Amino acid sequence: MTDHTKPSPPSEAKVCKIENVKFTEGALNEMANPKHKTSKSRRDKRRTHKFLKAPNLSLCPQCQEVKKPHHACLSCGTYNGREVITVQQI
Ligand SMILES: [Zn+2]
Numbered sequence: 124m125t126d127h128t129k130p131s132p133p134s135e136a137k138v139c140k141i142e143n144v145k146f147t148e149g150a151l152n153e154m155a156n157p158k159h160k161t162s163k164s165r166r167d168k169r170r171t172h173k174f175l176k177a178p179n180l181s182l183c184p185q186c187q188e189v190k191k192p193h194h195a196c197l198s199c200g201t202y203n204g205r206e207v208i209t210v211q212q213i
Contacts, residue, residue: 180189183196184204195202200210 188197188198200208
C-alpha cells in the first residue's frame with residue numbers, strides 16, 4: 124500500500140496527452156481522499172431514514188373507493204362532492 128500522507132518529491136513534470144495539462148507525480152497523491160474508512164455503524168446510521176413509505180390514502184365520500192387525499196377520485200371523477208373529470212366506463 125502506498126503512503127498517501129506524504130506527497131512524493133516532485134519529479135520531472137509529465138504532460139497528459141489528451142488534455143495537454145502538465146502535472147507533477149506528487150500532485151496525484153494530493154487529490155481529495157477520505158481520511159478514514161466509514162464504519163459499518165456510521166454507514167448504517169446514515170441510512171436509517173432511507174426507506175420507502177406506504178402512500179397515505181383516504182376513502183372517496185361518493186363511491187368509497189380508495190383515493191389520494193386532495194386529489195380527484197379516479198373511479199367516480201369527483202372532488203369535494205362535484206364532478207371534475209369524466210371517467211370513461213370500460
Ligand atoms: Zn369516488
